[in-house]
Amino acid sequence: MSVELAADRLFEQVGITFPPGTTMIEEAGDPGRVLVEGEPPAGFALMGQVDGHLHLDQLAVHPESMRRGIGGRLVTAVLDHARAVGAPRVTLTTYRDVPWNAPWYTRHGFAVLPPEEWGPELRALVEHERELGLEVAPRVVMSAATA
Numbered sequence: 001m002s003v004e005l006a007a008d009r010l011f012e013q014v015g016i017t018f019p020p021g022t023t024m025i026e027e028a029g030d031p032g033r034v035l036v037e038g039e040p041p042a043g044f045a046l047m048g049q050v051d052g053h054l055h056l057d058q059l060a061v062h063p064e065s066m067r068r069g070i071g072g073r074l075v076t077a078v079l080d081h082a083r084a085v086g087a088p089r090v091t092l093t094t095y096r097d098v099p100w101n102a103p104w105y106t107r108h109g110f111a112v113l114p115p116e117e118w119g120p121e122l123r124a125l126v127e128h129e130r131e132l133g134l135e136v137a138p139r140v141v142m143s144a145a146t147a
Contacts, residue, residue, distance in 0.1 A: 002062070003044060003060050004060045006063050009063075010063055011095075015137070016098070019134070033047050033057075035047070035081070037070050037073060038065065042061060042064075043061035044074070050091055050122050051091075051119030052088070052119075055090070055125070057092075059075065078090055083146045089144060089145050091122060091141060091143045093125070093129060093139055093140070093142075095138070096140045098137070102140055105144075111142060112141070112142055113142060115141075126141065
């Protein structure tokens with residue numbers, strides 16, 4: 001969790017403060033949903049399933065370990081995992097204008113997924129994030145094909 005909390009503090013630089021109770025790694029439950037890089041952990045990817053696709057619930061890298069390729073390796077591992085389990089794409093939700101969010105994912109092969117292409121579970125997930133108060137800045141849904 002220290003990786004998640006440290007990474008979340010970076011958002012304060014761009015005026016984003018997460019509401020209390022929105023840490024995600026504690027909810028993982030199933031260790032098969034988490035990919036970890038480093039010992040002690042320097043970064044992690046938390047995955048789930050949404051509308052038959054693998055969904056990247058969260059990717060976090062400890063600020064002291066940034067710019068070492070950890071995030072890129074984790075995204076590659078997530079895409080590889082999606083291929084291995086037969087998921088046609090990976091989806092995620094993220095902040096549109098935060099440089100290490102949507103622009104970073106775009107450089108790693110993701111594109112904005114328009115609302116008309118969202119399935120019912122993805123719509124419910126976006127609504128749930130809004131209810132939690134995560135939409136404190138413009139957000140987008142993104143996806144990358146695994147084939």
